Amino acid sequence: MALHAREGGLVMPNAWDGVSALILADAGFEAIGTSSAALAATLGRIDGRHSVTGEEHLDHAHLLGRLTGLPVNGDFEDGYGETPGDVAATVDSAVTRGLAGIGIEDTTGNPDGPIRDFDDAVSRVRSAVTAAKRRIVITARTDNFIQGRPDLDDTIRRLTAFAEVGADVLYAPFPPDLESLVAIVAAVAPTPINVLISPADQVLTVTELQKAGVKRISLGPALYTHAMGALEQAAKALLAGDTATATTGISFDRLSELLAREP
Template sequence: MEDKGKIFRRLHELDDVFVIPNPWDIGTAWILETMGFKALATTSTGLAFLLGVQEGTVPWEQTLLHCQSLVNATSLPVSADLEKGMGDCPESAAQPVEIAAGIGLAGCSLEDHTGITSKPIYDFSLAVERIEAAAKARDALATDFVITARAENFMWGITDLDETILRLQAFEKAGADVLYAPGLRDITMIKTVCQELTKPVNIVMGLPGEIFSIAELADAGVKRISVGASMTRFAYGMFVHAAQEIMSKGTFNYSKDAMGFSELASYFERKRLYLLRNRQVEDMSVERLLVHSGDLWRFNTPLSCLQPPQQGKTLLITVLTPLKKHVNCILTAKEISLLFI
């Protein structure tokens, strides 16, 4: 199977800008993959909301479990929002790179925010040393891995563009693969940052303030666009509005805008096909095949030996993977025929 880190890196080398959305659970990751996005990134804020805690308080182990669940759920490269890593020292920024690559992540972002309100940003030299250590850890890996270095000044009220650019340039020189300064207020700032750097720049959309189109950001020189926790906030916001309507008005009009069952379920159809077509699961054999007429046949036959079913039939297939795990998949004739292409 091809190195997902290499796939992720190549996306940054293409001429076109690309959007890397931020799912917050397995379901949203699958929806985004089904829609055709090429890579995914976790959101630390989205994870905090999912767990019902404040941002910045999710234990490191819980973050890792969340990241691994998304890696295991999708065939796309996944980059992790690892905030400041495992601590303050350079080694605490390097070790997460090794661990992240070990669980199959294609990249990660590391920021210069300390987590301390009274002193929110690391001193310049320490911030650079942390990225240098992370880059050295990346270079020692057997697989490719993309490091995004974040300069958090604007997120914490330090609106000094020159100092932010100096940090990004230092991160670039230290070995970061992608540069990122969330909170830039206007397109002129964004264009200036892109012009002052030679490596790809990520810009986040969905924060309060002016919103720019993909075309506008591409013209400014942006290579990658993320959405942070904005989609999470939108989803939770709609949930809150629905609950408020019930409590305050005693009505349920929100349901008129809810997506239909079949439409929403359609986004998960490819998950079943993926379980069969995923190149990580080789030499699969079909243990049982059940036609809805009630007839039952038992097989222990390589998938390649099966014939496509008759049109209109629906099949329940239990797949025995090399890991000895049984995966149930209900497939229509059209769907299972795709396996023989």
């Protein structure tokens, strides 16, 4: 929690494999996160539908931490369980595997009813906090905005309730605008707020987000999709016969150097 409490907070980019985690660590970031969306994509699966198991995600997060020696926050969807007790078991497993933080969403994995009822969502966060026993940072998240529920009042109600049951960090991806973000920050203060890149209507700088009171900035799958965009362009170049453009990037020696480093 010390990184959240300091002036300016932290930027916590999300890795998707060993080399991406090592690159982020080598760049100087002090903590990294997993991305459930990026992890699912690397496995050829769709995010948010319980397509990745809790054990798979725990193994993945443990790998990133072991390679880098950095604190790792696990983007663990709904906590990988139907009941609050299941969420508690996931939190306990995350502690055992050495994670520094874990995110619990109010999602269901069901596209026909993607957001859990208020009481259920709060109960699951409470269970996570109880299991954590301050051994791991609990980030409680509501996905209202990204699930077609643009209800700022309900979002604040949920986040406030999560804080009241002991969540360490709060998170509502893609509020519609800066005004809404500032309202969220003010409503839940002093509990730190995580922002996924920026509000939905514009991409702000780190400094601008810090001025709004944000304490943690994460990128979700954005770095992964950036890398896949470069791959797509390289594939098109190669198909057109341009091997030079298709083979730019870091060298194999650089990969070997990163993989040989001790955390």
